[in-house]
Each structure stands twice: as structure tokens, then as C-alpha cells.
Amino acid sequence: MGLVDTHCHLQTDRFDEDRDEILARSREALDWLVVIGDTLASSEAGVALCGDGIYAAVGVHPYHPEEVIEAGLTKLRELAARPGVVAIGEIGLDYYKYNDAPPEAQQAAFRAQLELAVELDLPVVIHNRESEDDLSSILDEYHQSLPGGILHCFAGSDAYLERGLGWGFHISFAGNVTFPKAQELRDRAVDVPFDRLLIETDSPYLAPQPVRGKRCEPAYVRHTAETLAEVKGVSYDELVAQTAANAARLFRIPVEKSQAES
Numbered sequence: 001m002g003l004v005d006t007h008c009h010l011q012t013d014r015f016d017e018d019r020d021e022i023l024a025r026s027r028e029a030l031d032w033l034v035v036i037g038d039t040l041a042s043s044e045a046g047v048a049l050c051g052d053g054i055y056a057a058v059g060v061h062p063y064h065p066e067e068v069i070e071a072g073l074t075k076l077r078e079l080a081a082r083p084g085v086v087a088i089g090e091i092g093l094d095y096y097k098y099n100d101a102p103p104e105a106q107q108a109a110f111r112a113q114l115e116l117a118v119e120l121d122l123p124v125v126i127h128n129r130e131s132e133d134d135l136s137s138i139l140d141e142y143h144q145s146l147p148g149g150i151l152h153c154f155a156g157s158d159a160y161l162e163r164g165l166g167w168g169f170h171i172s173f174a175g176n177v178t179f180p181k182a183q184e185l186r187d188r189a190v191d192v193p194f195d196r197l198l199i200e201t202d203s204p205y206l207a208p209q210p211v212r213g214k215r216c217e218p219a220y221v222r223h224t225a226e227t228l229a230e231v232k233g234v235s236y237d238e239l240v241a242q243t244a245a246n247a248a249r250l251f252r253i254p255v256e257k258s259q260a261e262s
């Protein structure tokens with residue numbers, strides 16, 4: 001089994017000029033990838049890219065709780081029924097100072113989408129920024145009804161990591177784990193059981209160290225895989241095979257299919 005990217009935003013306008021090239025390079029470098037939604041429109045655009053090794057998650061980011069009204073949920077339900085949709089996300093909470101969506105509105109949108117994931121029996125892709133306490137108490141309520149989840153682009157505390165593992169969730173690391181100053185984050189990765197570890201790019205953001213500052217793309221996930229292989233003390237091939245198997249199991253992507261497509 002080859003590399004997979006469990007989290008990228010290939011539908012954003014930063015790829016408008018050369019998306020076909022990026023898609024071709026991604027297909028060459030990876031077995032498969034998941035395009036993640038953050039608004040209703042980007043969720044729909046992600047679903048439109050599905051097929052031939054491309055899967056999608058649909059959901060509304062905590063920056064846009066105003067989209068998660070009845071009509072928005074109906075739209076997400078419709079999109080989630082399309083072929084290739086494997087998760088609800090990215091959803092969660094974001095209390096960073098530049099986000100002016102009120103916490104109460106974010107929490108309501110988060111809960112509504114968690115309920116949708118329970119209803120549709122889909123795993124969730126979780127975004128957290130400076131909101132560990134509220135996010136954790138909400139997930140304490142829902143995790144048992146969900147078929148799994150991902151703490152995406154993990155950069156949280158030890159306590160949050162422990163809680164996430166307690167929920168049975170997977171922990172996904174992005175390019176920031178390769179940064180020289182990220183030793184603390186690499187130390188956390190040591191504590192993630194190998195069968196719960198995932199890798200992602202979050203492209204176009206967070207290009208790994210060797211390509212830092214560039215627009216990130218899915219093929220760069222190999223740099224994150226190299227770093228995590230060192231951190232876990234396994235070979236690169238082992239790291240790639242294990243993280244791909246973890247992702248396939250969580251997203252229920254048949255391995256035979258992903259191999260045939262590679």
C-alpha cells in the first residue's frame with residue numbers, strides 16, 4: 001500500500017490555475033486522498049472531484065456557523081449521499097482571536113453536524129484551535145455514537161491527545177510536525193499508537209520543512225511520512241503502509257480498490 005493524504009483542500013481557488021497538473025501529480029505520488037470541505041460550496045466542489053482515487057469529506061468549518069441552518073444541513077445530507085464521500089468534516093471549534101464567529105454559534109453548528117454524522121454513520125474530521133475544553137466536553141457526549149473520528153492537524157496538549165485516544169479517534173499530523181522547532185509535537189507523536197496514526201498535508205497550507213513557504217500539495221505528504229517514520233522508529237515503507245491501512249479502515253475504503261487504482 002502506498003501513500004495517502006487524509007486531508008487536503010484541492011478545491012480551493014489557490015489551485016484554480018493548475019488543478020489538473022496537481023491532480024495528476026497527486027495521483028502519481030499517492031494511492032488516494034481525501035478532499036475536505038469547509039463551506040457548503042467547497043464541500044460541493046470537493047464532491048465534484050471524487051473518483052479515481054479521490055474521496056471527499058463534506059462539512060462546514062467553525063468560521064462559518066451561519067451556514068449550518070436547516071437548509072445547510074439538508075445540502076450536506078444530499079452531498080454525503082454521493083459516491084466517494086467518506087466523512088463529515090472539517091467541523092469543530094476555533095476560538096483563535098481573529099475568528100469572530102461567536103462560540104455559542106460555533107457550538108450549535110458543531111453539534112448539528114455531529115448529529116448528522118451519527119445519523120449517516122460517517123466518521124468526523126475535527127478542527128480545533130484554542131478550544132480544547134469546550135470541544136472535548138462536546139465530543140465526550142457524541143463519540144460513542146460515531147463510527148470514529150480524526151483530530152486533524154494535531155497540535156494540541158497531552159491531555160487533549162489522551163482524550164482523543166480515549167474516544168477511539170485517530171490522530172493526524174501535518175507538515176508542521178517536520179518543523180525544526182516542533183520537537184514537542186514530535187514527542188506527542190511518539191505517544192500515538194501506530195494503528196491510530198494518520199498523515200495529511202492540509203494543502204494548500206503548512207508545507208513541510210523541505211518545501212516550507214511554498215504552496216503545499218498532496219505529494220508533499222511524503223516529507224511528513226519521513227519525519228514520522230523517524231519519530232516512530234520504523235522504516236519509511238512501514239510508516240506509509242500502516243498509515244494507509246489505518247486511513248482505509250477508518251474511511252472504509254476497500255484496500256483492493258485503492259491498490260488497483262494506484
Ligand code: NI
Pocket residue numbers: 007009036090202
Ligand atoms: Ni483543513
